[in-house]
Amino acid sequence: MSARRRPRLAVWKFSSCDGCQLSLLDCEDELLALAGQVEIAYFQEATSATAGGRYDLSLVEGSVTTPGDAERIRKIRAASRRLVTIGACATSGGIQALRNSAGVEGFLEAVYAHPEYVATLATSTGIADHVPVDFELRGCPVDRHQLLEVISAFLAGRRPVVPTHSVCVDCKLAGTVCVMVARGTPCLGPVTQAGCGALCPAHARGCYGCFGPAETPNTAALAGRLAALGMPRPARERVFSTFNVNAPAFGPAAAGTGE
Numbered sequence: 001m002s003a004r005r006r007p008r009l010a011v012w013k014f015s016s017c018d019g020c021q022l023s024l025l026d027c028e029d030e031l032l033a034l035a036g037q038v039e040i041a042y043f044q045e046a047t048s049a050t051a052g053g054r055y056d057l058s059l060v061e062g063s064v065t066t067p068g069d070a071e072r073i074r075k076i077r078a079a080s081r082r083l084v085t086i087g088a089c090a091t092s093g094g095i096q097a098l099r100n101s102a103g104v105e106g107f108l109e110a111v112y113a114h115p116e117y118v119a120t121l122a123t124s125t126g127i128a129d130h131v132p133v134d135f136e137l138r139g140c141p142v143d144r145h146q147l148l149e150v151i152s153a154f155l156a157g158r159r160p161v162v163p164t165h166s167v168c169v170d171c172k173l174a175g176t177v178c179v180m181v182a183r184g185t186p187c188l189g190p191v192t193q194a195g196c197g198a199l200c201p202a203h204a205r206g207c208y209g210c211f212g213p214a215e216t217p218n219t220a221a222l223a224g225r226l227a228a229l230g231m232p233r234p235a236r237e238r239v240f241s242t243f244n245v246n247a248p249a250f251g252p253a254a255a256g257t258g259e
Contacts (some may be wrong), residue, residue: 007056007155010042012076014062015096015124016070019141020087021045021221027144034148037155055080057154060170063089063096065124065180077131082154088140092212095140096124097246101255107210119241135160140210140243143195163194164215167207170198178245182230186239191217191249209242213249223259 009023025046027034027221051174058080064070077083088094099107100123108115127133137150137160146162147228153160162170167189179185187206189198195211214218220241226236233256240254252258 006037006039007053008041008051008054009038009079009151010055010058010076010080011040011045012042012058012060012062013045014060014073014090014127015065016062016087016089017096018045018061020090020139020147023086023144023147024059030148034151038151044059049205053079054169056082057151058083059151060085061087063093063124063126064121064130066120068119070121070130073130075126082134083127083131084135084137084150084154085133086137086139086142086150088123088138088149088210088212090127091136091138091247092126092244092250093246095243095245098241099124101245124248137162138193138212138244139195144199146195165194166190166214166217167196167198167201167211169191170194171201174202176199176201179204180225181210181231186226186229186231188222188239191219191222200234209240209244209250212247217249219249219258223253227259244247 010072011024013021021046025031030142040046041055044050058076060076060083064073085091089096093100104120104122108118108120110119128136136148149162155161171189176198180187183204185206187201189201189207190208190215191212192209193214200207223236237254238257240250244250245254
C-alpha cells in the first residue's frame with residue numbers, strides 16, 4: 001500500500017524584510033510536527049532545495065513592486081490550489097507603499113545613480129490587487145500562533161479562526177488600563193485588528209497599528225479624538241502612514257481626507 005501523499009507547502013517572498021517568514025521558522029516546537037504533516041516543496045528562507053509542480057498551499061510574503069513581481073505572482077497563483085498572504089506587505093503593500101502618494105520617480109533619483117536601469121512599478125500593492133487570494137493574515141510581522149492556525153485550518157479543510165475585533169478588546173480582556181484615556185497617549189488600538197496580544201498598551205505605549213484595520217474601523221472618530229488630545233493634523237496623518245498606509249480603511253486618514 002502506498003503512503004498517503006502529504007500536502008505540498010510553498011512559501012514565497014516578494015518585496016519585504018522576511019520577518020513573516022522568520023515567524024514561521026520561529027515556531028520552533030511546532031515546526032517539526034508541521035514538517036511531518038506537509039511536504040515543504042519551496043521555502044528558500046529555510047532551505048535551498050526546491051521542488052516544482054503544483055502546490056496545495058502557498059504562503060506569500062511581500063508586496064508587488066516590479067513588473068517581474070506582477071508576472072511571478074500570476075504564475076504562483078496558477079500553480080497553487082490555495083494561496084494565503086501573510087503580513088502587512090502582502091495584504092496592503094507594506095511600508096514601501098508610502099511611495100504610492102509621493103511619486104516613485106523622486107525616490108529613484110534620490111537613491112540610485114542610474115535610475116534608468118531600475119524596473120519598478122509606480123505603486124507598491126498587496127497580492128490581492130493582482131490575483132485572487134483565499135485568506136489574508138495581517139500583522140507586521142504576523143503572529144506565529146495565528147500563522148499555525150491558518151496552516152492547520154487549510155490542512156483540515158476549514159476556514160481559519162482569526163479574531164477581527166480591535167486591540168481595545170484584548171486590552172479589556174487582559175485588564176490593561178487604556179493608555180489614551182488614562183494617560184492621553186495617542187493609540188491606534190480602537191481601529192486596529194487584534195493579533196499581537198495588545199503588546200504596546202501592556203507596556204504603557206500607544207498601539208502603532210501593525211495589524212492593520214479591524215473590522216469596520218471608525219478612523220474619523222479616532223482622528224477627532226487625537227485632535228482633541230492636541231495632536232496636529234500632520235502628526236495625525238503620520239500615525240496612519242506606517243505599515244498599513246495603503247489599506248483602504250487607513251488610506252484616507254493617512255492622506256488627511258478621512259476626517
